[in-house]
Amino acid sequence: MDGTAELRESMLAQVLRHSPVSEAVAEALRLVPRHAFLPEIPVEEAYIDEAIVTKRDPDGLPISSSSQPTIMAIMLDQLGVRPGHRVLEIGAGTGYNAALIAALVGPDGAVVSVDIDADLVLRAREHLDAAGCAGVSVVCADGYDGFPARAPYDRVIATVGVWDLAPAWLDQLHPDGRIVVPLDLRGVQRSVALEPADGHLRSLSIVPCGFMRLRGAYAGPEKTVVLDDGLSLFLPEGGPVGDLLPALDSPAVELDTGVLADHAEVLDGLGLWLAVHEPAWCTLTETASARLPRSPFDLRGFAMSAGIADGDSLALLASGPVSLTAHGHGPEGALLAGRLVAHVRSWDTAGRPMSDDLRITAHRRPAPTGTLVKTHTMLDLTWTTRHVGT
Numbered sequence: 001m002d003g004t005a006e007l008r009e010s011m012l013a014q015v016l017r018h019s020p021v022s023e024a025v026a027e028a029l030r031l032v033p034r035h036a037f038l039p040e041i042p043v044e045e046a047y048i049d050e051a052i053v054t055k056r057d058p059d060g061l062p063i064s065s066s067s068q069p070t071i072m073a074i075m076l077d078q079l080g081v082r083p084g085h086r087v088l089e090i091g092a093g094t095g096y097n098a099a100l101i102a103a104l105v106g107p108d109g110a111v112v113s114v115d116i117d118a119d120l121v122l123r124a125r126e127h128l129d130a131a132g133c134a135g136v137s138v139v140c141a142d143g144y145d146g147f148p149a150r151a152p153y154d155r156v157i158a159t160v161g162v163w164d165l166a167p168a169w170l171d172q173l174h175p176d177g178r179i180v181v182p183l184d185l186r187g188v189q190r191s192v193a194l195e196p197a198d199g200h201l202r203s204l205s206i207v208p209c210g211f212m213r214l215r216g217a218y219a220g221p222e223k224t225v226v227l228d229d230g231l232s233l234f235l236p237e238g239g240p241v242g243d244l245l246p247a248l249d250s251p252a253v254e255l256d257t258g259v260l261a262d263h264a265e266v267l268d269g270l271g272l273w274l275a276v277h278e279p280a281w282c283t284l285t286e287t288a289s290a291r292l293p294r295s296p297f298d299l300r301g302f303a304m305s306a307g308i309a310d311g312d313s314l315a316l317l318a319s320g321p322v323s324l325t326a327h328g329h330g331p332e333g334a335l336l337a338g339r340l341v342a343h344v345r346s347w348d349t350a351g352r353p354m355s356d357d358l359r360i361t362a363h364r365r366p367a368p369t370g371t372l373v374k375t376h377t378m379l380d381l382t383w384t385t386r387h388v389g390t
C-alpha cells in the first residue's frame with residue numbers, strides 16, 4: 001500500500017465513524033485519489049473528512065468546494081449507483097464526486113458533470129485527467145437545464161443546494177431512475193432521494209446536509225441580511241423584515257418550553273419541524289457580535305440560533321438551564337416567544353420526529369395540494385410519528 005492509499009483508508013475510517021457506507025462506495029473512496037482534485041493543499045489535508053473551499057465570490061463567500069467526504073458517501077448511497085448507469089451531476093466543482101461516480105458506474109457507464117463556472121470546469125477536467133479517471137464529461141452550463149444531449153439518465157444528483165426540482169432534471173430522468181438533491185425545506189436543507197411513482201416523485205430517504213446554494217438564473221428566493229459586523233440573518237423566503245438590531249439589543253422576555261432535547265434532536269428534528277411549521281422562520285449566525293443566547297443549534301463553535309422574525313421583533317430558541325427556552329425581543333417579542341414555545345411543544349407531542357420520519361411527495365405544478373409551494377413543484381410533507389419515553 002503506498003502512502004496515499006493509507007491516507008484514503010484513514011479517510012474512509014473517519015467517514016465510517018459518522019455513518020455506515022456500502023461496500024461499493026467504500027471501494028470508490030479507497031480508489032479515487034482525492035488529493036489529485038485538491039492540488040492547492042498538502043496531500044494529507046485532502047484526506048481529512050472535511051469540506052475544502054476552493055473558490056470564493058468577491059465578498060469572500062464560498063461558491064465552490066470539495067464537499068465533506070461523509071456527506072458525499074451518504075448521498076452516493078442514497079443515489080444507489082450501479083455498474084453501467086448513466087449519471088448526471090449538477091455541480092462539478094473539483095470533479096472528485098464525478099470521479100467517485102465514475103468508479104461506481106464502471107467502464108460500461110457514463111457520467112456527465114455540469115458546472116456554471118468555466119474556470120471550475122477547466123480545473124475539474126485537469127484533475128480528472130491527472131487522476132487517470134475516464135468516462136466523465138465535464139460541461140460548462142447552468143445545471144438547472146440538465147444536459148439533454150445525453151439523456152435519459154438512470155441517476156441525477158445535485159451537489160449544490162437547490163430551492164426546487166428543475167423540470168429539466170425530471171424530463172431527463174429515466175422512468176425507473178432516481179434523483180438525489182440537497183433540497184430547501186423553507187431554509188433547512190435535506191438531501192432527498194426521490195423516485196418517480198404514479199405521476200409524481202416519492203421520497204426514499206431524507207438526510208440532513210448543508211450545501212452552498214445554486215447560483216444563476218434559478219437561484220432561490222432566500223436572502224442573507226447582514227445585521228451587524230459578524231451577525232447575519234438568513235430568511236428562507238427573502239423577507240421582508242424590519243430593523244431587528246435594536247430589538248436584539250433590548251432585554252429579552254424568556255419563556256420556558258418545558259421540553260428537554262439533545263443537540264442531534266434539535267439540529268435534525270426540531271429545526272426542520274420549526275422551519276416547516278413557522279411561516280416567519282429565520283436563522284441567525286454570529287461570528288463576532290456575541291448577541292445570541294446560548295443556542296441549542298451551535299455546531300463546532302459556529303454560533304447559530306433560530307427562531308421567528310416578524311416586523312421589528314424576533315424570538316430565538318435558546319438552551320435554558322434545564323430545558324429549551326424562547327427569548328422574545330422587541331415590541332412583539334413576548335408574542336413571538338409564545339409562538340415558538342407552542343411549536344416546540346407540538347414537535348414534542350408529535351413524538352419528536354426527525355428527518356428520517358419525514359416523507360415527501362413532489363408534484364409538478366399545477367398540482368392540487370402541497371405543503372410547500374415551489375416554482376415548478378408542490379411538495380407534500382407528511383411525518384410518521386414516533387413515541388418517546390413511553
Ligand SMILES: C[S@@+](CC[C@H](N)C(=O)[O-])C[C@H]1O[C@@H](n2cnc3c(N)ncnc32)[C@H](O)[C@@H]1O
Pocket residue numbers: 063064065066067090091092093094095096097098114115116117120141142143144159160211212213214215216
Ligand atoms: C459543493 S460544490 C460541488 C462539489 C463537487 N461535486 C466536487 O466533488 O468537488 C457546488 C458546485 O455547484 C456549482 N454550481 C452553482 N450553481 C450552479 C448552477 N446553476 N449550475 C451548475 N453548477 C452550479 C458551483 O460552481 C460549485 O462548483
